[in-house]
Amino acid sequence: MPSPTRHLTPLALALSLVANLAAQCPDPPTPPAGFPLTVVSDQLVTYTDLYRTRADLRYPSVAPGSCGWPLLIAVHGFPGSKAGPVGAQAATLAQLGYCVVTYDVRGQGAAIALNPGRGTTLMALSEWIDLFEMIEWVAAARPGLVDLARVGVLGISQGGAHAWAAAAWSGRTPPPNARRSAPFPVVRVAAPTVMVPSHSDAATQDGHAFINAWTNLAFAPAGPMAVLDSALQATMRTFLQADDPAGMHAWMRNDPGRDFQHLLASSTTAVFATMAWHDEAMAPNAALRALAAMPATTPKRAFLTTGLHGTPTNSYESARADRLREAWLARFLKSSAEPVELGPPVLSALLPANRADYLASTSLWRHRSDADFALSATPTTYYLRQGALLSTSAPSANEPPESVQHNVPAGYDLNAWRADGAGQNLSLAFSRIPLSSHAYLTTPFAVDTELAGIPRLELAVTPNHTRFQLNARLEIVPSSGTPQVIAQGGLGVRQTGSPTPATIAIELSAIACVVPAGARLRLSVRNHSLVIPSAAETFRYLPYFASSRVDLEHKPGAASRLLLPLRGAPNLDLATAATEIALPTPLPIALQLRSSSSRAGAPYVLLSSLLGQGPALALPSGDLLYLQLDAFSFELLGLAGSALLPGFAGVLDASGIANAGLHLNLIAPLPLELSGLHLHLAPLALENGVLRAGAPLELLFR
Incomplete structure (x- = not known):
């Protein structure tokens, strides 16, 4: 057999030479098994506001190049600490030739005991300044160890917010504050995981409703895992008690430095974002929009998959996410010759139609690539029709509406909801505010059909109250077996004056999947905001504590419809x-x-x-x-x-x-x-x- 090995060695050497020539400060070559590590634990760090925390450093046990090792700051999730999973991730990356620093975020881990009475402001300017001061602390504490011209930030959830913030604030001057007026260090690469750039939007459904998890945080006492800033909690409680998500959204947007999404539009930091389809807290949509808004010359990429925030862990998907992230870091911090930025802007793991495969840890998911962060596709329109039908034919005459009822007992409010613990107990919640849902089904698909993009639901409604919520769920219903949720979304509506008929648009979560031949799609429109990230349902947003009835209309001039990005074979x-x-x-x-x-x-x-x-x-x-x-x-x-x-x-x-x-x-x-x-x-x-x-x-x- 002819052997191709004669091309392997010279090509590999040529690629290494290209990388070394491109690197102004080349690092020692990484051994196949990785570098042995030096670990320096529990270093005391004092920020400029005298807040104290502890940090761990992991770096190769060999001398760095002339400029020092590239520096990675790996930030843990909320609530958490540097002793959690972020430590294992840091060790893996350090073996590849980085100095990786983990630390306890303000109000968490060892920082709680070190700073009695001082809590986290929950992903705001204080935390962003902490992050950048940590970068500077490493360079000052260990002269020659790190190269401040090669800095990256990565993290999961709360850590992902820090990574987005690093990309947004890189090299910029912070807004007026008591701690810092100098520009922040430059960050060359950011790798956020399961977090959108604007938690102001995610926490309040863009000002329409309160996310259920944050309700608990507003009232949470100090605990061993996290302490929240008392002023932040008081502000959150004020908006919650006043039933004013729009007010909280505006406050978060205007809190100096907290919301930075607009800065990403001019960021030059290379961003690799990983999002989970059925994240219990947020859809991938906002992350995709943020990447699309970044400059065309800024390297950026999204990997849409599963894992974390309540979604099933798939070992193959997790490994692929790790390898993709490592290649991204190597390209922009180690001048790797491989042009990862020229690969597909969006790589999607197709959500399995079979629920058992979705939940399994070793199923092999399909993948597709897209050049467009909007996942654009010419949609196929399905109309919601009488008889529980999703039809490609619009109604030609008025058809009877269906009513989504939201019946709240007299006097039942946020305080009663919290006292019940209904937000964590679906059966109890439904006994207080019953689930009202109407389902519409397509005919069986004749052939396997790929569905990839962002579904959009337009509902013609006649409400009897100025405040109401409508939520949607899209499922694959196989010819036999368990239905599989593929997309979900919702909207809280707050009209002024009297209840008014309207057409409301609900953007469902982005999705990529294959609808098998013989299966049908089922759309459910309901009163509660429920998501099902893995085996169990959970509330994403708080219900409204006001009764309402919303009629879903099916008329020639006011037809409710679902726009689906079907792609064919x-x-x-x-x-x-x-x-x-x-x-x-x-x-x-x-x-x-x-x-x-x-x-x-x-x-x-x-x-x-x-x-x-x-x-x-x-x-x-x-x-x-x-x-x-x-x-x-x-x-x-x-x-x-x-x-x-x-x-x-x-x-x-x-x-x-x-x-x-x-x-x-x-x-x-x-x-x-x-x-x-x-x-x-x-x-x-x-x-x-x-x-x-x-x-x-x-x-x-x-």
């Missing part, structure tokens, strides 16, 4: 349980190419590259092939179908599936110079004379 998807290729002797890797029966018999090929996933090649079909071809690509193409690459070329079977294998073990040992590089793969198929491409897949040599 499912895209090609190349799946594997592997994320790495072990050096020098890899294991065989099984691959599967998936589409649908509509592509049965289509010839296909799996293409490869060591250079990266871009710039994308536009195909006549409109698909983008995210792969940069190189000499190794053509060498492997010539071996497609051999024992080395079984199934790398062929035809799709009757189900639109093909199995393949990557058997690099047959040419072992592989050169260690490949360590840290990726083998990129992308599928290409010929469908009725038209070339179609699927999302790229990356495998890390390690």
Whole structure:
């Protein structure tokens, strides 16, 4: 068998040379097993307002390059501490050649005992100044250890808010405050996970309703996990007791430095954002809009998947998110030669239609790539019709409305809700304020159909009260088995004057999935804001404590409708349980190419590259092939179908599936110079004379 290894070593060396030439301050090469680490724990840090906390440093136990190690600040979630999962993440990243600092955020962890009576202002200017002062503290406390020209910030949830804030405030002068007037340090890269940029919007549904979780925080006593700033809690309670989410939204937006989303529109910080489809607190939509609003020249990317904030953990999705994030950090902090910013702006893991697969930790999700953060698609319109139908035909005559009832017992208010604990007990909540819901179903889908984008619901309503909530849930209902929620959303409406008929628009959560042949879609319109991130439902937003009835109209001039981003036959998807290729002797890797029966018999090929996933090649079909071809690509193409690459070329079977294998073990040992590089793969198929491409897949040599 011809061996492609003659191209591997020179290409790997060339890529390393490019990276070193691009790096003004090259770091020592990372060993295949990672650097041994030095860990310095529980360092006392005092901020300029005399607030104290403790920090841990992890960095390689070898001398850094002439400029020091690139610095990463990894921020924990709320409530939490540096002793939580962020520590394991920090250790992994430090082994790759970073100095990684974790610390207890204000009002949490060791900071509670160090600062009696002083709590967190919950992701506001005080916390942002703390973050930037932590960056400066590391450089001052350990001269020569870190390179302040190469700084990144990452974190989950609360930590994700810090990462967004770092991107927004990087290099800028803070608003007037008692602590700092100097510009903040420059942050080159940010990696927020499960957090949108504006928690002002998320906490108040853009001023329409209160998020359920924050209600508890407003009244929470000081505890071992977190202490909140007393003035913040008093302000939150004032707005909650007054039933004034719009007032709280305006206050949060105008609190100097707290809300920074507008600053992202001119940020140059490279952002890699990871969001979970069914996050119990927030949809991915706002993060996608923020990325879309950033300058075209600013590198940015989103990975939409599962994990955290109540959603199921999938081991393969978690591993892929980690590898993508590591590649992003390496590109912008270590001058990696791989142009990750030229890969797909949005990479989506398609939510499984089968609920068991959604909940499973080892199911292989499909993936798709999009060049557009808006996930734009020409929608298919479905009308809500009498008889519980979702129909592509609009009503030609007036049809009877359905009524969504919201019956609140006399005197039942926020205080009673809290005393009941109804926000954490659905059966109790429904006994107080019953669930009212109306469902509408499509006819069964004739073929597998991909749904990807942001569904929009337009409801023609006649309310009997000026204040009401309507919430929507979209599900796949299989021909047999358990329905699977795929999108959800809602809106609180507060009219002035008398109740007025209106058309209200509800943006559902972004989604990517495949509706199987024989399944139906079901839309439910209900009074309560409920989400189901994994196995159990939970409240996202507080109900209104005022009774109402809202009629859903079905008239020719006032028709309620659902706009769905249907895409046709499912895209090609190349799946594997592997994320790495072990050096020098890899294991065989099984691959599967998936589409649908509509592509049965289509010839296909799996293409490869060591250079990266871009710039994308536009195909006549409109698909983008995210792969940069190189000499190794053509060498492997010539071996497609051999024992080395079984199934790398062929035809799709009757189900639109093909199995393949990557058997690099047959040419072992592989050169260690490949360590840290990726083998990129992308599928290409010929469908009725038209070339179609699927999302790229990356495998890390390690």
